[in-house]
Amino acid sequence: MLLCDRCFPRSVERRFRKAVYEKRMALPGEKIGVAVSGGKDSITLLHLMAELGRVKKFRVVALSVDEGIKGYREEALTCAREAASSLGVEHRVVSFRESFGATLDEMVRLAGEEGTGLDPCTYCGVMRRYLLNRMAREAGLVRVATGHNLDDEVQAILLNYLRGDLSRLLRLGPAYSSREGFVPRVKPLREIPEREVAAYALLKGLRVHLGQCPYARGIHAEVRDFLNRLESRHPNCKFGVLRTFERLKEGLGEDRKPEAELVGCEVCGEPTPGRVCRTCELLKGLGLR
Numbered sequence: 001m002l003l004c005d006r007c008f009p010r011s012v013e014r015r016f017r018k019a020v021y022e023k024r025m026a027l028p029g030e031k032i033g034v035a036v037s038g039g040k041d042s043i044t045l046l047h048l049m050a051e052l053g054r055v056k057k058f059r060v061v062a063l064s065v066d067e068g069i070k071g072y073r074e075e076a077l078t079c080a081r082e083a084a085s086s087l088g089v090e091h092r093v094v095s096f097r098e099s100f101g102a103t104l105d106e107m108v109r110l111a112g113e114e115g116t117g118l119d120p121c122t123y124c125g126v127m128r129r130y131l132l133n134r135m136a137r138e139a140g141l142v143r144v145a146t147g148h149n150l151d152d153e154v155q156a157i158l159l160n161y162l163r164g165d166l167s168r169l170l171r172l173g174p175a176y177s178s179r180e181g182f183v184p185r186v187k188p189l190r191e192i193p194e195r196e197v198a199a200y201a202l203l204k205g206l207r208v209h210l211g212q213c214p215y216a217r218g219i220h221a222e223v224r225d226f227l228n229r230l231e232s233r234h235p236n237c238k239f240g241v242l243r244t245f246e247r248l249k250e251g252l253g254e255d256r257k258p259e260a261e262l263v264g265c266e267v268c269g270e271p272t273p274g275r276v277c278r279t280c281e282l283l284k285g286l287g288l289r
């Protein structure tokens with residue numbers, strides 16, 4: 001569909017609202033978190049959520065995690081701060097350094113010295129999710145919206161296929177179910193292609209951080225490039241992957257194993273299916289616990 005610069009933003013807003021209403025991602029009177037890294041997806045999401053919140057009477061709180069990635073995260077956080085302040089939205093920020101005693105850069109150096117064999121994204125992903133959940137719970141938020149777009153979701157589907165990680169694959173969806181101690185996540189931009197989110201941010205004049213994380217490499221980037229090549233030759237294949245996955249997931253629903261019961265981590269008290277949570281395990285491996 002070809003749309004002019006007035007109709008295109010409306011089309012994005014319509015699809016965003018449809019996702020929010022259909023999956024009941026935000027209801028009047030609720031307090032909803034928005035995870036904001038400062039990139040185009042999260043800044044766009046914050047704007048859309050804040051505007052819808054004013055109309056539908058739910059409150060939005062922006063949540064950011066400063067992992068401590070030199071030359072990258074500082075500017076992104078400046079964009080996040082500016083966006084939250086221009087929208088009049090409360091903004092909470094926590095850092096790896098104050099929470100774990102080291103920045104991600106320092107952890108990467110320690111991981112090399114200790115020979116853990118784990119890549120930076122493992123530390124970053126696990127610990128960021130941990131902090132976002134703790135922040136959201138402490139702020140009394142009922143859900144946290146993340147800026148995952150169609151491309152992110154399709155990449156995650158393919159990556160989990162390639163890794164053979166069925167349990168993680170089956171957890172993908174527009175909304176994660178709630179488990180005690182975990183604040184549910186929702187993805188209102190999940191059916192909007194990355195290019196369209198970027199075009200929306202551009203047309204709306206949003207200040208976003210466009211830099212790339214220095215640790216972004218490996219199979220993730222290869223899967224992204226592969227999907228982009230396929231999409232340019234065979235339009236709609238990303239939606240095809242998503243729709244097929246959703247149908248498969250419905251069929252597999254009954255075969256899913258029940259999730260393990262959660263207990264408090266012996267070290268930090270956060271919910272975990274094992275004795276010690278993954279964050280505390282990783283910190284121990286680095287000599288930080």
Ligand code: SF4
Pocket residue numbers: 120121122124125213214215216217
């Ligand atoms: S690319 Fe990896 S290290 Fe960089 S922000 Fe993303 S998850 Fe973190």
